[in-house]
Amino acid sequence: MCNIINPMSNVVIKFGGSVLSNLDNIGIVAKKIATEFKKPPIIVVSAMSGVTNKIESVIDSVYNSRDLQKDFVFSTGEMFSAGIFSMFLEKFGRKSEPLCGWQVPIETNSSHGNADIKAVHKERISSLLERDIIPVVAGFQGICDGRITTLGRGGTDLSAVSLAVEFGFECCLYKDVSGIFEVDPSIIKSKKLDFISYESMHNASLRGSNVVSHKAVKYASEKNIKVIVKSIFDESECTVISKKEGDSKNLIALQKAFCIKLTGLDIPEIENSIISFNKKWCIFLSESDYLKNKNNFMIEKMYKVNLMHEKPINIGIFIRIAKKYSEMYGNMDTYSWICVSKDKRKELTRELYECFAV
Ligand SMILES: Nc1ncnc2c1ncn2[C@@H]1O[C@H](COP(=O)(O)OP(=O)(O)O)[C@@H](O)[C@H]1O
Ligand SMILES: N[C@@H](CC(=O)OP(=O)(O)O)C(=O)O
Incomplete structure (x- = not known):
């Protein structure tokens, strides 16, 4: 069972590090977006897999830095993938523009390293969509008092959910798994869930099932927006995270x-x-x-x-x-x-x- 994303409808699509594992994969997914999505979606990207960890170890090796500098450097992984993704979209025939969090802008509070989103401004992205230009937003980051902030590990899910809320679009998180399973598929084989309630997903996220960031689930629940988790390589399956009370699991x-x-x-x-x-x-x-x-x-x-x-x-x-x-x-x-x-x-x-x- 799956709510297939309708390429004719407006949607926010997030690609995480698990999908953006190498340039070939970025090319494959960008080609799919460029050729199959008639209406320009809002693309949100994480850093390529492993990059944020590498950046963190570089930061730690240089200096026990203040949060301000740390977030400045931390946010660069997403900027890199947004730029590359946007280049691929243009290569496959679509106009595109990459945007950092501060260019959107996504305003946050001042909690560097684990900031909360206060406001998402629509004007710049709206103007791109109107001109059929696909925005590629660097996830995981925002701005507070002119300084770059980051949203906490896994924060690109939150960037995607907040944009979907603001624009009233569907929100789809593309991962390397075809949905939420009862147990992490890399540990054992278990049943995939068609639906999961915000509450169950939030509990699981807080207790280690970081397939979707707990902050993103909480935000989606507060705004009552459904979130679809799926794999771009198997469009027939997905999990919908929503208010719907599922069967006991x-x-x-x-x-x-x-x-x-x-x-x-x-x-x-x-x-x-x-x-x-x-x-x-x-x-x-x-x-x-x-x-x-x-x-x-x-x-x-x-x-x-x-x-x-x-x-x-x-x-x-x-x-x-x-x-x-x-x-x-x-x-x-x-x-x-x-x-x-x-x-x-x-x-x-x-x-x-x-x-x-x-
Ligand atoms: N219950 C679960 N169902 C599905 N995947 C899970 C679950 N628990 C943990 N995972 C792990 O989450 C990973 C995907 O999440 P993550 O790596 O954060 O994705 P991304 O960074 O691409 O958004 C999967 O590779 C999977 O191993
Ligand atoms: N790159 C950041 C943000 C993020 O959301 O990553 P991912 O979507 O790959 O979990 C991190 O590793 O925390």
Whole structure:
């Protein structure tokens, strides 16, 4: 089942790093847009895959920089892909113009590195669309007080959703997967969902299923705009994220967890940590706390396998599985988790899926 995007209708189309993995792929998707979309869509692009991580490591190697400089450099990956994508569109016969966030402009608050969108101005893009020129917007970025800001990792999804809201267009996120699955397809084979509610997707995104950024899902939910996730290489399938309450489903999301196991009660002061007591004391760290503390403590890199369940699950079965794999687990009304080492994560995920998937 899929709502095929109608090439005759107005649409915002976002291509993420997973699709923009090399120049050949950019050429292939740009050709498809240039030849199949009669009405000019608004294209929104991420940096090519791996580029933002590389930029981040360059920034870290130079200087523990202020947010202002960091965002300036961070935003360049998207500028590069917007320019290249636009060149390909022209090569395939369509007029196009690349735009940075500040040129649109997309106004944000001043939270560098994790800014929120305050306003999207339509005039410049509208004037391009009227003249049949395809705008290619660099995602993940905006402007505040004349300074470039970035929207947080995965933020291009948010750029696309906010443009779709402002223009009243459909919003389609093209990924390297044909939709949202009950489990990340790179971990195990599971069922693809035709629909998922904002709430379920938001919960899954917050707990590691970063296929769609949690900020984008929240924004779409607040503005009640449906978001379509699909693959450009298989147009027959997709997932629609919307208000529609779907049937009850279990989703599994994997999250990296950085964990200090304590021998005594000598608890270090670490911001935002969750202290969990389950036979042993341990502290889960955020990735940034992990980087700050990795030289001072023995920190284990683990995986938190989160099972999101809309109905209560059989707790006896869950605890039996949890104990088989780990001493660290938790059970709540709507989600349960088990923390395991990297080598056990697939096996555990498979067992949870087999026991609890609907
Ligand atoms: N439940 C899920 N369903 C589909 N894909 C998922 C899920 N959880 C994680 N993923 C991963 O998300 C990836 C796509 O997201 P991402 O790399 O952020 O895309 P992009 O950067 O192109 O927007 C897929 O390659 C897939 O491995
Ligand atoms: N390039 C940025 C923004 C982004 O949205 O990327 P992607 O769409 O590839 O997840 C990041 O890596 O966070």
